Amino acid sequence: MAFPDWPTSNGYFLFFYPWLDWLRGPWELFVEHGHRMLAAFIGMLTIALCVLLWTTKQPKWLRMLGIAALAAVIFQGLLGGVRVLLDERTLAMIHGCFGPIFFSITAVLAATTSKSWNQIRGGTASMNALAMSLALPVAVYFQLVLGAQLRHFSPEGSRFGFAAMILFHAVFAVALLAFIFAVAIGVWRSAASKPFKLLSILLPLVTVVQLALGAATYIYKYNWPAFMANSDIASAFTVQAMGWRQAQITTAHVALGSLILALSTVLAVFSARVLAADQRLRWLHFRMKTPVGLLTEAAA
Numbered sequence: 541m542a543f544p545d546w547p548t549s550n551g552y553f554l555f556f557y558p559w560l561d562w563l564r565g566p567w568e569l570f571v572e573h574g575h576r577m578l579a580a581f582i583g584m585l586t587i588a589l590c591v592l593l594w595t596t597k598q599p600k601w602l603r604m605l606g607i608a609a610l611a612a613v614i615f616q617g618l619l620g621g622v623r624v625l626l627d628e629r630t631l632a633m634i635h636g637c638f639g640p641i642f643f644s645i646t647a648v649l650a651a652t653t654s655k656s657w658n659q660i661r662g663g664t665a666s667m668n669a670l671a672m673s674l675a676l677p678v679a680v681y682f683q684l685v686l687g688a689q690l691r692h693f694s695p696e697g698s699r700f701g702f703a704a705m706i707l708f709h710a711v712f713a714v715a716l717l718a719f720i721f722a723v724a725i726g727v728w729r730s731a732a733s734k735p736f737k738l739l740s741i742l743l744p745l746v747t748v749v750q751l752a753l754g755a756a757t758y759i760y761k762y763n764w765p766a767f768m769a770n771s772d773i774a775s776a777f778t779v780q781a782m783g784w785r786q787a788q789i790t791t792a793h794v795a796l797g798s799l800i801l802a803l804s805t806v807l808a809v810f811s812a813r814v815l816a817a818d819q820r821l822r823w824l825h826f827r828m829k830t831p832v833g834l835l836t837e838a839a840a
Contacts, residue, residue, distance in 0.1 A: 542572035546621040549573055554580060579617055586613045589649065598653075605649060612642040633692040637685055640798040644677070647802035648809050656735040660813050669726020670811035676723055676804040683709070683716055684797050691794070706758070713751055720747050720804075727807070739807045746800055753793040760786040 543549050549557045554576055562573050586609050593606040616638055623631040651657060686709045693702055724740040760783070764774035779786075 541624065541627065542566070542568040543624065546624040549576065579620065583613050583617060586610050586646075602649075602652060605645065605652075609642065609645045609649060612638075612645055616642050629692050629694065633688045636691070636794070637688050640681070640684060640801045643798050644802045644805040647806050651735075651806045651809065656733075657813075659733045659735060660810050669723055669730050670814055672719075673723050673727060673804070673811040674808045674815075676720065677801060677808050679716055679719060680797075680801045680804045683712055684801060686712065687794070687797060691790075710754075713754060717744075717747050717751060720744055723807075727811075735810060736807075739803060739810070743800070743803050743807065746796060746803065750793065750796045750800060753789060753796060756789045757793045760789050 545551065547554065549572075552558070557573060562570060590606040590610045593603050598606075616635070619631065619635040619638060622628075623635050686705070690702075690705055690709060693705070721744050724744050727736050727740040759777070760779065763779055764771070764777060768774045
């Protein structure tokens with residue numbers, strides 16, 4: 541909210557804003573204009589990616605995914621602009637929640653256009669872990685929305701409601717960590733390809749770091765928990781509202797949440813590919829047992 545206007549910045553067209561004023565200006569102005577410049581660059585990259593997907597004759601579903609990414613980045617930009625013009629808390633929350641969706645779409649595009657996509661293979665173990673991984677992005681996104689509710693909680697809201705939301709967010713975080721570990725262990729055992737194994741290592745590690753950042757975010761924004769109030773560390777600690785360290789820790793917590801959503805979405809897409817292939821193999825196996833299948837095999 542360093543600028544009152546949009547799509548202009550203090551009356552200047554985005555790319556014509558005086559760069560010396562941008563670099564030498566207040567930190568808030570530098571961040572906001574940099575955010576807009578980066579958003580425009582990401583939009584142009586998305587357009588280029590969408591054009592390449594269509595001109596290189598990619599599969600139809602991949603071209604449609606490229607269009608979805610383009611529509612998402614346009615919608616995200618409009619959300620950001622309307623949020624500036626109306627200065628509305630709910631729009632800020634929606635803008636913050638939709639960004640990770642676009643990021644996840646681009647992560648899926650990066651994964652499905654890489655060499656790893658052709659290396660995806662199932663294993664000999666049960667497919668239960670792969671099926672569980674399909675529900676993982678939904679659970680992660682639910683936790684992300686809870687965090688956005690906390691971040692944009694109205695000052696006029698009840699103290700009890702805020703405390704209940706913090707408790708639920710923390711309890712669900714622990715439950716989500718356990719679910720991620722269960723999925724990761726199952727995927728490691730049932731998947732033979734390297735992309736699966738890499739994701740099954742990264743997801744738990746990143747989530748553990750995310751829980752630590754969440755605890756640090758709470759401490760730097762509010763204080764140490766009440767049961768630690770008499771400790772030497774807690775008594776010497778002073779919350780500095782809008783402090784530099786508080787902003788960095790909170791931003792890292794939000795960014796890592798988006799990364800967890802992207803990783804879990806890629807894992808779900810990989811799992812869907814294996815499960816779909818497994819169903820096709822079962823159908824082929826069933827057909828080969830029928831008279832028509834046997835005749836076809838004999839003719840071949």
